[in-house]
Amino acid sequence: MPLPKAELHLHIEGTLEPELAFALAARNGVTLPYADTEELRKAYLFDDLQSFLNLYYELMAVLRTEQDFADLADAYLVRAAAQGVRHAEIFFDPQAHIARGVAMGTVVEGLSGALARSEETHGISTQLIMCFLRDESAESAMATLEAAKPYLDRIVGIGLDSAEVGHPPVKFRAVYEAAAALGLRRVAHAGEEGPPAYITEALDVLGVERVDHGLRCMEDADLVERLVRDRVPLTLCPLSNVRLRAVDVLEDHPLPAMMDAGLLCTVNSDDPAYFGGYVGDTFHAVREALGLDQERLRELARNSFEASFLEHDEERRARYIAEVEAYEFA
Numbered sequence: 474m475p476l477p478k479a480e481l482h483l484h485i486e487g488t489l490e491p492e493l494a495f496a497l498a499a500r501n502g503v504t505l506p507y508a509d510t511e512e513l514r515k516a517y518l519f520d521d522l523q524s525f526l527n528l529y530y531e532l533m534a535v536l537r538t539e540q541d542f543a544d545l546a547d548a549y550l551v552r553a554a555a556q557g558v559r560h561a562e563i564f565f566d567p568q569a570h571i572a573r574g575v576a577m578g579t580v581v582e583g584l585s586g587a588l589a590r591s592e593e594t595h596g597i598s599t600q601l602i603m604c605f606l607r608d609e610s611a612e613s614a615m616a617t618l619e620a621a622k623p624y625l626d627r628i629v630g631i632g633l634d635s636a637e638v639g640h641p642p643v644k645f646r647a648v649y650e651a652a653a654a655l656g657l658r659r660v661a662h663a664g665e666e667g668p669p670a671y672i673t674e675a676l677d678v679l680g681v682e683r684v685d686h687g688l689r690c691m692e693d694a695d696l697v698e699r700l701v702r703d704r705v706p707l708t709l710c711p712l713s714n715v716r717l718r719a720v721d722v723l724e725d726h727p728l729p730a731m732m733d734a735g736l737l738c739t740v741n742s743d744d745p746a747y748f749g750g751y752v753g754d755t756f757h758a759v760r761e762a763l764g765l766d767q768e769r770l771r772e773l774a775r776n777s778f779e780a781s782f783l784e785h786d787e788e789r790r791a792r793y794i795a796e797v798e799a800y801e802f803a
């Protein structure tokens with residue numbers, strides 16, 4: 474039995490495996506510019522975040538109907554369950570779909586339909602987090618929040634993703650204020666490729682409760698001290714950092730130094746279909762490459778539940794953490 478864990482940084486569109494992409498393309502009469510899954514997999518060599526995002530957005534063309542989004546979520550949940558995920562807070566990128574003529578309702582009904590069955594079918598509790606694309610305008614983000622209003626019973630919070638550098642958090646001040654007034658939880662990608670100042674700005678201006686990635690905080694000692702003091706969780710994605718060249722090799726990842734510094738670190742898969750592994754694979758890889766011992770792995774699992782948005786169900790959080798504490802490593 475794998476170590477129980479929560480996954481807090483997972484883009485559902487980033488779970489689109491080549492086989493499912495081709496199946497959905499056939500179902501929807503979409504032609505992909507790749508001969509087969511093998512040729513598509515060969516395109517998974519990235520220089521940086523933007524080179525990945527280009528392919529990530531291109532492949533979304535196959536997602537058209539509610540059923541497509543439900544099938545995508547179900548495929549993720551099957552894999553996540555097999556890797557010990559007990560709770561998942563799942564990002565989606567509505568602007569990338571609306572721009573292609575797919576309505577907000579199609580996306581949310583499809584995803585939330587699959588998630589509603591998840592606890593019973595896969596033993597995984599779930600939440601949805603709607604991300605704004607930071608390389609789109611602030612007005613577009615606000616219009617997206619407006620379009621989501623009929624579905625807010627199924628959306629726990631908002632996030633900020635896509636191309637980071639040149640799109641600082643402050644650009645989205647107004648939409649984060651509006652979301653906070655609606656009672657939505659707030660997270661944002663910051664310090665993945667962007668500077669530590671973006672992390673500080675996400676905390677100060679957007680009021681984020683968790684930082685997605687946050688990798689580059691290590692360049693600013695005052696910021697590290699603040700993150701430690703305030704117990705701000707970081708949703709790290711080590712395999713993503715290697716594939717997108719934020720770190721050269723996994724052996725150089727600062728995760729152990731970040732844990733030693735007292736940061737509340739979690740380990741996540743980001744876009745597992747593209748980056749070589751789901752979250753259980755990620756735990757395995759960091760254990761091997763970074764020599765994390767069992768207590769460090771247990772700490773990461775415990776942190777994942779502590780950092781999750783389970784305030785409405787503390788009894789459940791306590792149950793999950795008890796499972797982590799009782800876990801016996803093979």
Ligand SMILES: Nc1ncnc2[nH]cnc12
Pocket residue numbers: 484487522529634635636662665713743744
């Ligand atoms: N790692 C990442 N960073 C920013 N935007 C993303 N969208 C999907 N994955 C992302």
Ligand SMILES: [Zn+2]
Pocket residue numbers: 482484634662685743
């Ligand atoms: Zn991400």
